[in-house]
Amino acid sequence: MAFWLIKSEPSGYSWSQMVQDHQAPWDGVRNYQAANNMKAMKCGDYACFYHSNQGREIVGIVIVVKEYYPDLSDSSGRFGMVDVQAVKPMGIPISLKAIKANPALADLPLVRQSRLSVMPIRAHEWRILLQMGNTVV
């Protein structure tokens, strides 16, 4: 099982919308590195749902329920997407500030490569994040 973090601007697609939809295609990614990360996702993998720009915090957990398939909204045909399902909100949202303040999380692409919108998280980092978020999955 692998762990991931996916970003969304709440003004575009928020966690509350994710909860309301329960399941949603993660479409609109137009970056090869992010797309390659989605290609590596397997059903049953967990991901943090992060609010970029406004909020700047991890607000919930989702699970991958459909593996990489073509994103029909991409007219070039180059990019795909996965489907994710809402699992639960974080007990305590984890702010970017708190993540940056934790030396154990300094290698997260969220910190190192702020523009990447889909990124892997290592198992030990995942454990730390869930602990910080007072969340059990």
Add this chain to the structure above:
DNA sequence: GCCAACGTTGGC
């Protein structure tokens, strides 16, 4: 609102 980082496009 600004700007750093970085990806993409297109001329050569």
Add this chain to the structure above:
DNA sequence: GCCAACGTTGGC
């Protein structure tokens, strides 16, 4: 194939 110009993302 290089690189300048430009666009986008996202933190601050």
